Amino acid sequence: MATIADVAQAAGVSTSTVSYVLSGRRPISPATRARVEASIAELGYRPHAGARALAGRHTNVLALAAPLRSDINVPVIMQFVTSVVTAARSYDHDVLLLTNDEGSDGLERVAGSAMVDALIVMDIESDDARIPVLRRLRQPAVLIGLPNRPGGISCVDLDFAAAGYTAVAHLAEHGHRTVGLIGPPPAVYQRGTSYATRFLAGFEDAVDEFGLASVSRPCEPTFDGALSCVNLIDEQLPGVSSLVVHNEAALSPLLGILRASGRRVPEDVSVVAICPQDVALGLPIGMTSVDIPGHQLGALAVERVMSLLRGERGAETRLLAPCLAERDSCADAPSEPGPAR
Amino acid sequence: MATIADVAQAAGVSTSTVSYVLSGRRPISPATRARVEASIAELGYRPHAGARALAGRHTNVLALAAPLRSDINVPVIMQFVTSVVTAARSYDHDVLLLTNDEGSDGLERVAGSAMVDALIVMDIESDDARIPVLRRLRQPAVLIGLPNRPGGISCVDLDFAAAGYTAVAHLAEHGHRTVGLIGPPPAVYQRGTSYATRFLAGFEDAVDEFGLASVSRPCEPTFDGALSCVNLIDEQLPGVSSLVVHNEAALSPLLGILRASGRRVPEDVSVVAICPQDVALGLPIGMTSVDIPGHQLGALAVERVMSLLRGERGAETRLLAPCLAERDSCADAPSEPGPAR
DNA sequence: GAAGAAATTCGAAGCGCTTCGACCACCAGG
DNA sequence: CCTGGTGGTCGAAGCGCTTCGAATTTCTTC
Numbered sequence: 001m002a003t004i005a006d007v008a009q010a011a012g013v014s015t016s017t018v019s020y021v022l023s024g025r026r027p028i029s030p031a032t033r034a035r036v037e038a039s040i041a042e043l044g045y046r047p048h049a050g051a052r053a054l055a056g057r058h059t060n061v062l063a064l065a066a067p068l069r070s071d072i073n074v075p076v077i078m079q080f081v082t083s084v085v086t087a088a089r090s091y092d093h094d095v096l097l098l099t100n101d102e103g104s105d106g107l108e109r110v111a112g113s114a115m116v117d118a119l120i121v122m123d124i125e126s127d128d129a130r131i132p133v134l135r136r137l138r139q140p141a142v143l144i145g146l147p148n149r150p151g152g153i154s155c156v157d158l159d160f161a162a163a164g165y166t167a168v169a170h171l172a173e174h175g176h177r178t179v180g181l182i183g184p185p186p187a188v189y190q191r192g193t194s195y196a197t198r199f200l201a202g203f204e205d206a207v208d209e210f211g212l213a214s215v216s217r218p219c220e221p222t223f224d225g226a227l228s229c230v231n232l233i234d235e236q237l238p239g240v241s242s243l244v245v246h247n248e249a250a251l252s253p254l255l256g257i258l259r260a261s262g263r264r265v266p267e268d269v270s271v272v273a274i275c276p277q278d279v280a281l282g283l284p285i286g287m288t289s290v291d292i293p294g295h296q297l298g299a300l301a302v303e304r305v306m307s308l309l310r311g312e313r314g315a316e317t318r319l320l321a322p323c324l325a326e327r328d329s330c331a332d333a334p335s336e337p338g339p340a341r
Numbered sequence: 342m343a344t345i346a347d348v349a350q351a352a353g354v355s356t357s358t359v360s361y362v363l364s365g366r367r368p369i370s371p372a373t374r375a376r377v378e379a380s381i382a383e384l385g386y387r388p389h390a391g392a393r394a395l396a397g398r399h400t401n402v403l404a405l406a407a408p409l410r411s412d413i414n415v416p417v418i419m420q421f422v423t424s425v426v427t428a429a430r431s432y433d434h435d436v437l438l439l440t441n442d443e444g445s446d447g448l449e450r451v452a453g454s455a456m457v458d459a460l461i462v463m464d465i466e467s468d469d470a471r472i473p474v475l476r477r478l479r480q481p482a483v484l485i486g487l488p489n490r491p492g493g494i495s496c497v498d499l500d501f502a503a504a505g506y507t508a509v510a511h512l513a514e515h516g517h518r519t520v521g522l523i524g525p526p527p528a529v530y531q532r533g534t535s536y537a538t539r540f541l542a543g544f545e546d547a548v549d550e551f552g553l554a555s556v557s558r559p560c561e562p563t564f565d566g567a568l569s570c571v572n573l574i575d576e577q578l579p580g581v582s583s584l585v586v587h588n589e590a591a592l593s594p595l596l597g598i599l600r601a602s603g604r605r606v607p608e609d610v611s612v613v614a615i616c617p618q619d620v621a622l623g624l625p626i627g628m629t630s631v632d633i634p635g636h637q638l639g640a641l642a643v644e645r646v647m648s649l650l651r652g653e654r655g656a657e658t659r660l661l662a663p664c665l666a667e668r669d670s671c672a673d674a675p676s677e678p679g680p681a682r
Numbered sequence: 683g684a685a686g687a688a689a690t691t692c693g694a695a696g697c698g699c700t701t702c703g704a705c706c707a708c709c710a711g712g
Numbered sequence: 713c714c715t716g717g718t719g720g721t722c723g724a725a726g727c728g729c730t731t732c733g734a735a736t737t738t739c740t741t742c
Contacts, residue, residue, distance in 0.1 A: 001453070001479070003728055014692045019730055026731095029690060046453035050400065051728035053391025054697045061437070061456075068423040074416050082409035085440050094456065096402070097438040099426050110435065112342070112387035115402075138342075222623035223593075249623070252564075252593040256625065260600070282563035282590070284597065344698055355722045360700060367701095368719060392698035395727045 002043040010039035022047065053114065062088050062305060063116040065098040065107060065130075067123035073184075073248050079276060079294025080122060080144060087302035093117075104133040111137045118305045120144065124155075125192045140308035142301045146194050150317060154308065156301045159319035160195045163290045164202030166322045167244045167272040170288070172210035174270060175333035176242040179207065180233035181216035182226070182254065184247050189218055199246055199274070213237060221249030223256075230257050241333045242270040248279055255284055266331035277325070286327035293320060343384040351380035363388065394455065403429050403646060404457040406439040406448060406471075408464035414525075414589050420617060420635025421463060421485060428643035434458075445474040452478045459646045461485060465496075466533040481649035483642045487535050491658060495649065497642045500660035501536045504631045505543030507663045508585045508613040511629070513551035515611060516674035517583040520548065521574035522557030523567070523595065525588050530559055540587050540615070554578060562590030564597075571598050582674045583611040589620055596625055607672035618666070627668035634661060 008015040013032060020026040021036045028036075039045070053059045064084050066077060085095045096116055098106040100123055107130060110116050117139060121130060124145030134141040134153055143155045171179055181203055183189070184196045200216060207214040215236045219229040229250065233240055245251055251273055255265065263269050265285060273280055273289040280289035300318065307314055349356040354373060361367040362377045369377075380386070394400040405425050407418060426436045437457055439447040441464055448471060451457050458480060462471060465486025475482040475494055484496045512520055522544055524530070525537045541557060548555040556577045560570040570591065574581055586592055592614055596606065604610050606626060614621055614630040621630035641659065648655055 001455070004730095005728075015729075016693075016731075017691055020691085023730080026691090027689065032691080044453070046450070048395065048728050049454040049456040050391045050394025051697090052454075052730080054389065054395050054699085054727090055729040055731080057697080057730090059391065064438075068419065068426065074419050078409065078415050078419060081438070082440065085409065085438055089440075089443065094451065095438050097405075097422070097426055097436050099423065099430075102430065109387070112385070113390040114342070115390040115435065223625040227625075252597075253625065256593075256597045256600070259597070284564040284594070345700095346698075356699075357701075357723075358721060361721085364700080367721085370720060373720080389698050392727090393700080395697090395729085396699040396701080398700090398727080 001048070002045040004045070004047065006043055007036065007039045007045045010043060011036045058117050059115060060092060061094045061096050061116045062302070063096045063098055063107065063110045063119040065100055065102075065119065065121045065123075068099040068101075075248065075279060076276060076292055076294050077122070080298045083295040083298025084120060084302055087299040091302065091306050093302075104130045107133055107137070111139045118142070118309055120301050120305060124194055126194045126197065127192060140305060142304045142308070144297055144301050146198065146317065146319070148194070152316065154304050154314070155317035155319075156297055156304060157195065157317075157319055158292055158297065159321055160198040161202035161205070162319075163274060163322035164199040164204075164244075164246075165206040166202075166324050167274065167290055168203055168206030168210065168212065168214075170272060170324055170326075170330065171242040171244070171270060172206070172212060174242075174330055176212065176270060177333065178213045178237050178240045179242045179244060180230075180237055180240045181214065182229050182233070182243060182245045182247055182250050183216055183218045185220050185225070186218040196246075203244065215240075219247050219250045221247065223253040226250040226253035227257055230254065230261075240269070242272070242330075244272050244274070246274040248273075248275045251275065251279065251283060251287070266329050268334065270330040270333070272324075272330060280325070280327065285329055288325065288327045288330040290322045290324050293323070296320065342389070343386040345386070345388065347384055348377065348380045348386045351384060352376045399458045399650075400456060401433060402435045402437050402457045403643070404437045404439055404448070404451045404460040406441055406443075406460065406462045406464075409440040410442070416589065416620060417617060417633055417635050418463070421639045424636040424639025425461060425643055428640040432643065432647050434643075445471045448474055448478070452480045459483070459650055461642050461646060465535055467535045467538065468533060481646060483645045483649070485638055485642050487539065487658065487660070489535070493657065495645050495655070496658035496660075497638055497645060498536065498658075498660055499633060499638065500662055501539040502543035502546070503660075504615060504663035505540040505545075505585075505587075506547040507543075507665050508615065508631055509544055509547030509551065509553065509555075511613060511665055511667075511671065512583040512585070512611060513547070513553060515583075515671055517553065517611060518674065519554045519578050519581045520583045520585060521571075521578055521581045522555065523570050523574070523584060523586045523588055523591050524557055524559045526561050526566070527559040537587070544585065556581075560588050560591045562588065564594040567591040567594035568598055571595065571602075581610070583613070583671075585613050585615070587615040589614075589616045592616065592620065592624060592628070607670050609675065611671040611674070613665075613671060621666070621668065626670055629666065629668045629671040631663045631665050634664070637661065 004015045004018050008018045018036050021028050021033050066081055088095050119141040122144045124143050124147050126148045128147045141153055146155050146157045188196045215233055217229045217232050219225050265271055273287040276292050276294055280287040345356045345359050349359045359377055362369050362374050407422055429436050460482040463485045465484050465488050467489045469488045482494055487496050487498045529537045556574055558570045558573050560566050606612055614628040617633050621628040
């Protein structure tokens with residue numbers, strides 16, 4: 001491979017000059033610049049990343065710690081990952097992918113060995129053990145998610161509490177008096193993954209405020225899981241007229257289950273989904289949904305990282321307001337059986 | 342951060358000695374080794390990755406080019422990515438994630454700037470433009486997929502032709518005389534992604550060999566896509582008794598559609614799915630399926646990379662034999678309407 | 683036409699690590 | 713007692729790049 005010295009020689013300048021045309025940190029005359037650029041192109045020169053990192057004290061690489069388990073909403077994760085990589089590239093950065101099961105060690109490793117300039121961490125638990133670790137690292141970090149005590153670390157997430165509230169409010173406005181929540185898998189709650197509990201809190205706030213009757217259940221991401229979840233809800237809340245589904249994998253099974261039990265959506269049961277838009281649109285009927293803006297959040301996290309890298313200190317935590325899109329899965333509540341008016 | 346010089350000083354040895362205890366490339370007396378290791382632990386020393394890459398001429402990082410679009414089988418991709426990262430870690434390597442829409446440029450960039458020691462490329466098209474690029478890189482590469490002309494580059498994949506054949510053969514053995522193929526989305530074919538065509542070829546071979554009547558259609562990964570695909574198959578092959586589904590996203594919708602049209606699985610229609618095992622198990626009925634062994638393939642790709650890195654030159658392309666798991670979605674063909682015997 | 687300012691460019695000193703040849707001490711064999 | 717190994721350690725030379733201070737050239741301005 002060609003080195004900067006080769007380029008310098010070919011262009012008849014010193015290596016520092018080449019370096020400066022590359023970095024733009026000092027003025028270079030148009031003539032020299034042109035000559036250098038020509039040599040670079042001719043030799044197919046690419047700066048050696050390691051040498052750069054050593055001398056320049058930054059790598060242009062971001063670490064992304066993603067939950068690569070399968071119990072979780074795979075498409076959502078994928079959206080995050082995709083958008084982080086894409087956004088990072090737009091800032092001329094690359095992404096080193098870590099799995100969450102390396103835990104804190106992975107973060108310490110890549111940060112300590114100066115492999116990355118900053119870290120983005122997903123799937124944050126309420127009391128996440130990685131937070132103290134992150135805090136003592138020399139690299140900036142951004143969380144996608146919201147722990148109990150971020151303690152100065154930037155966070156970016158959907159406002160899941162508001163999302164839960166919004167979903168219920170929408171149903172209440174349609175006259176529903178009963179609502180069931182089909183939640184994420186039990187494992188998600190057990191881990192203390194914060195979005196699940198935040199959503200639930202918002203859900204329950206709205207239920208109280210609007211005076212609805214409700215029941216909420218976690219739900220395994222399989223057909224059988226969805227089935228037993230629906231059964232439980234039916235049992236505890238017979239004739240339930242609306243459902244909030246905060247579990248992507250349960251969505252498609254759910255619709256099948258409702259149809260099989262003779263209930264039409266939205267005439268007999270209204271359903272609000274919490275999911276990315278493309279999932280909401282790929283189902284038999286367009287789902288009224290609160291969007292999980294994976295792309296937006298990933299991009300936002302990267303922007304935040306970049307501003308930290310620039311030395312700026314911005315607002316610490318940024319929760320995106322939920323956005324409910326009305327589609328075809330919600331209708332007014334069926335008039336209650338009872339005294340006719 | 343502590344440097345190797347700090348460690349050396351603390352342990353009262355030279356930096357080269359520290360380096361040798363770290364790399365094990367020269368014998369070190371137990372006493373010195375112990376002292377050095379103590380200093381390392383005490384100082385929390387971690388070698389600087391950039392400096393290492395510069396002096397040692399390797400980075401312990403692999404590039405993984407993954408198709409981060411959403412038209413594709415997201416869970417399968419995720420399996421690959423997960424297993425590649427995990428396997429790489431077991432060899433003390435990290436993974437730099439590239440998106441396929443950077444195309445050849447991304448590969449050239451990370452390879453040319455010596456960010457990675459080797460590359461793993463997914464979602465290979467029959468005549469993939471990245472192959473010539475890969476060939477001229479100084480780093481070894483492994484493809485997950487199979488192009489027409491690998492030209493010396495290692496490939497690892499499921500034997501999709503055999504998978505197609507196996508699926509049909511299984512149905513034929515159950516006495517089915519008609520079979521419909523619900524294929525991947527049109528975009529996959531249009532890109533010339535090789536697994537789709539290889540599968541189709543195997544499918545058609547078996548159809549010919551067993552003398553079945555067949556029709557195959559690509560299928561958009563939405564409910565509507567599945568619906569129109571089924572309709573087309575019904576139209577061209579009325580009373581079709583078996584279906585092969587090489588499209589994960591279509592699976593769940595399909596079952597709903599069949600039920601809605603009054604057909605039971607497997608009594609009226611047998612279905613063989615091509616998908617990862619957990620998908621096959623998460624549906625209303627356990628699907629008889631040909632497994633897409635994402636975890637195995639990812640691990641295999643990494644192993645191959647490692648052996649190339651060691652300078653070994655092994656078998657070039659390795660196609661995993663398909664493995665059909667019988668579950669509950671296949672039954673003998675309903676006896677044909679016709680002259681009673 | 684000379685002095686000072688401004689615009690460019692150069693040289694050299696690292697950045698932290700690996701590796702090669704050298705060196706030292708010590709032991710076996712002759 | 714000297715020679716030849718051998719296990720263990722050291723010193724120094726890079727690896728390819730950035731960056732700082734200094735040097736050089738060019739342009740102004742009196």
